[in-house]
Amino acid sequence: MPRTLFQKIWDAHVVAERDDGEALLYVDRHLTHDLHYRRFDALREQGRTVRRPELLFATPDHSIPTTARTIADIPAGEMRDTVEGLARNAAEFGVTHFDMTDERHGIVHVVGPEQGLTLPGITLVCGDSHTSTHGALGCLAFGIGASEVEHVLATQTLWQTKPKTMRISVDGGLGFGVTAKDVILAIIRQIGAAGGTGHAVEYAGSAIRGLSMEGRMTLCNMTIEAGARSGLVAPDDSTIDYVAGRPFAPKDDKWDLAVAYWRGLPSDDEARFDTEITVDGDAIAPMVTWGNSPQDAVQVTDRIPDPSAESDPERRADMETTLGYMDLKPGTPMTDVAVDKVFIGSCTNSRIEDLRVAALVAKGRRAQVQTLVVPGSGLVKRQAEAEGLDRIFTNAGMEWREPGCSMCVAMNGDMLAPGERAASTSNRNFRGRQGLGSRTHLVSPAMAAAAAVSGRFADVRVLMRGAN
Amino acid sequence: MQPFTTLTAVAVPIDIANCDTDQIIPARFLRRAKDDPEYPRFLFHDLRFNTDGSEKDFSFNDSAFQGAGIVVADINWGCGSSRENAVTALLANGIRAVIAPSIADIHYSNCTKRGVVPVILDRDTCALMRRQLHDNPSARITVDLKAQTVLGPDGARHDFDIRAFDRYRLLHGLDDIALTLEHEAAITAFEANRRAASDWLS
Numbered sequence: 001m002p003r004t005l006f007q008k009i010w011d012a013h014v015v016a017e018r019d020d021g022e023a024l025l026y027v028d029r030h031l032t033h034d035l036h037y038r039r040f041d042a043l044r045e046q047g048r049t050v051r052r053p054e055l056l057f058a059t060p061d062h063s064i065p066t067t068a069r070t071i072a073d074i075p076a077g078e079m080r081d082t083v084e085g086l087a088r089n090a091a092e093f094g095v096t097h098f099d100m101t102d103e104r105h106g107i108v109h110v111v112g113p114e115q116g117l118t119l120p121g122i123t124l125v126c127g128d129s130h131t132s133t134h135g136a137l138g139c140l141a142f143g144i145g146a147s148e149v150e151h152v153l154a155t156q157t158l159w160q161t162k163p164k165t166m167r168i169s170v171d172g173g174l175g176f177g178v179t180a181k182d183v184i185l186a187i188i189r190q191i192g193a194a195g196g197t198g199h200a201v202e203y204a205g206s207a208i209r210g211l212s213m214e215g216r217m218t219l220c221n222m223t224i225e226a227g228a229r230s231g232l233v234a235p236d237d238s239t240i241d242y243v244a245g246r247p248f249a250p251k252d253d254k255w256d257l258a259v260a261y262w263r264g265l266p267s268d269d270e271a272r273f274d275t276e277i278t279v280d281g282d283a284i285a286p287m288v289t290w291g292n293s294p295q296d297a298v299q300v301t302d303r304i305p306d307p308s309a310e311s312d313p314e315r316r317a318d319m320e321t322t323l324g325y326m327d328l329k330p331g332t333p334m335t336d337v338a339v340d341k342v343f344i345g346s347c348t349n350s351r352i353e354d355l356r357v358a359a360l361v362a363k364g365r366r367a368q369v370q371t372l373v374v375p376g377s378g379l380v381k382r383q384a385e386a387e388g389l390d391r392i393f394t395n396a397g398m399e400w401r402e403p404g405c406s407m408c409v410a411m412n413g414d415m416l417a418p419g420e421r422a423a424s425t426s427n428r429n430f431r432g433r434q435g436l437g438s439r440t441h442l443v444s445p446a447m448a449a450a451a452a453v454s455g456r457f458a459d460v461r462v463l464m465r466g467a468n
Numbered sequence: 469m470q471p472f473t474t475l476t477a478v479a480v481p482i483d484i485a486n487c488d489t490d491q492i493i494p495a496r497f498l499r500r501a502k503d504d505p506e507y508p509r510f511l512f513h514d515l516r517f518n519t520d521g522s523e524k525d526f527s528f529n530d531s532a533f534q535g536a537g538i539v540v541a542d543i544n545w546g547c548g549s550s551r552e553n554a555v556t557a558l559l560a561n562g563i564r565a566v567i568a569p570s571i572a573d574i575h576y577s578n579c580t581k582r583g584v585v586p587v588i589l590d591r592d593t594c595a596l597m598r599r600q601l602h603d604n605p606s607a608r609i610t611v612d613l614k615a616q617t618v619l620g621p622d623g624a625r626h627d628f629d630i631r632a633f634d635r636y637r638l639l640h641g642l643d644d645i646a647l648t649l650e651h652e653a654a655i656t657a658f659e660a661n662r663r664a665a666s667d668w669l670s
């Protein structure tokens with residue numbers, strides 16, 4: 001029977017199956033971060049241990065200030081306790097830990113692919129919803145809750161119900177100034193924040209094939225914002241080139257075996273998906289969100305939508321509350337909305353390609369508002385500095401920080417003040433996400449840099465065409 | 469976790485579509501221990517409290533819904549972050565069931581691992597129940613997991629679906645890890661294959 005990419009990976013990982021259809025899946029890689037240090041404590045209390053510590057990799061990301069280089073730099077209290085808790089438990093249980101002084105540390109979803117821990121065809125989990133990121137390499141990767149984290153620690157497996165499959169095909173060419181971030185925001189707007197619930201999503205089509213690996217990671221990263229736990233892109237030459245030579249990737253004859261296996265992973269031609277979605281890549285423009293759900297997005301040339309044009313009364317009421325929270329008036333051109341701060345970073349958009357495009361826009365210009373640029377890992381930071389990107393940012397008056405989650409989730413001291421508005425390259429515009437009372441607009445790195453130098457949302461296509 | 473068979477309780481309506489887990493528990497509380505005495509306050513914290521600690525006009529603050537054991541929500545309840553702390557905060561307030569038109573996948577799974585019963589009913593039914601609760605807060609809802617039925621505030625009966633495995637574990641309050649270890653031989657066999665020379669991942 002023809003099978004999808006998802007089905008092939010699923011089949012290769014079923015350890016046991018129950019009569020009611022529940023499958024026990026083997027987990028090839030488990031990544032973890034500071035917020036889960038207590039899971040080890042729970043395991044210890046139950047008299048259990050980590051079954052396969054060599055398959056578990058830890059790095060602190062949520063609780064590290066972007067001005068700190070070592071644990072000692074973190075102010076005493078909850079943040080430091082959390083980072084220390086992870087270090088202590090990783091040492092006790094024999095887990096590989098990229099600590100703050102290790103250049104390989106960073107946001108867990110940046111570190112995994114960068115180190116070659118994320119590989120095509122594997123199963124990968126992490127106690128974080130954006131684990132969907134890793135599916136960009138053609139693996140089955142999804143976020144899990146704390147109980148499931150404990151379960152994986154103890155058994156290296158997980159009980160799962162097989163999700164339905166959805167294929168999202170994006171054909172056409174992406175226009176100038178249009179990035180993977182705009183593609184995923186356009187997709188979420190089209191299918192809704194719950195559009196992918198219960199599904200594993202495979203992205204296909206010429207526009208997807210044309211994306212770099214970083215772009216595919218951005219795309220898969222925000223799959224969870226469409227409700228689907230996992231997003232996948234079939235491995236191809238780009239994938240294999242990306243993985244080749246990474247520290248934890250297979251070597252020598254194992255590499256040849258791996259590549260042969262990966263070449264067989266793409267969905268068979270006749271494979272059927274439960275749901276098929278098509279998106280016109282040519283029609284996608286730079287996007288900006290206006291509300292408190294990632295589905296609330298418009299093109300930068302659009303206006304803030306008008307609730308009174310909405311026929312569903314519940315949706316209308318919801319929009320009115322949202323616009324009140326966001327302090328926005330219906331009909332305002334998006335480019336008239338001024339920002340207070342700009343954040344370039346997060347597991348969605350903190351990789352080298354993201355920083356390069358942001359730097360291209362920032363170069364020779366001046367930030368009009370406070371702008372934080374936070375690389376996704378120590379290695380991204382080093383690479384950016386080698387390319388001189390850090391100086392472009394600082395010359396533009398932007399702040400070049402140490403890697404971590406930073407203002408994406410505002411758990412490390414970087415945050416918006418109540419009522420402040422940000423252009424942010426992160427993934428969630430939920431109420432209070434970037435600090436109590438914060439107002440977040442999601443954009444691509446190019447659009448964030450354009451907002452930074454304009455002091456308001458600006459069409460990066462106009463800005464850059466004018467420059468050339 | 470605590471077994472769940474049937475519960476008749478006060479139910480609180482939460483009239484928010486796409487109520488994400490950041491609303492259920494803001495991120496700044498995620499580093500707190502499960503047994504922190506302040507935990508009950510973290511639930512819906514920023515929807516409930518102003519910065520000076522005074523209460524906002526929000527259903528969960530309404531004394532009429534005090535002691536609620538059930539939440540009746542709107543579409544895509546629990547979307548966003550995978551934080552299981554959202555379930556911890558529900559449990560800290562004695563909430564043992566959530567009725568919604570749709571529940572996000574990770575949160576749904578977290579609920580079933582901790583003893584909160586996820587009940588999916590259609591959108592109109594949930595909207596009607598929320599209206600009835602606002603009109604008559606003292607009305608009770610019954611969630612019967614064994615029979616897979618809900619008795620609404622008006623006494624109307626609604627059947628709901630739940631996966632057999634989730635239902636079984638919730639009914640008996642079973643620890644997943646212990647269940648899984650019954651498959652120890654199969655796990656070991658899988659690992660033996662992984663270690664074979666022919667396996668690229670070994």
Ligand code: SF4
Nearest residue numbers: 130346347405408409
């Ligand atoms: S960058 Fe943001 S979304 Fe990504 S793992 Fe960190 S907190 Fe979560």
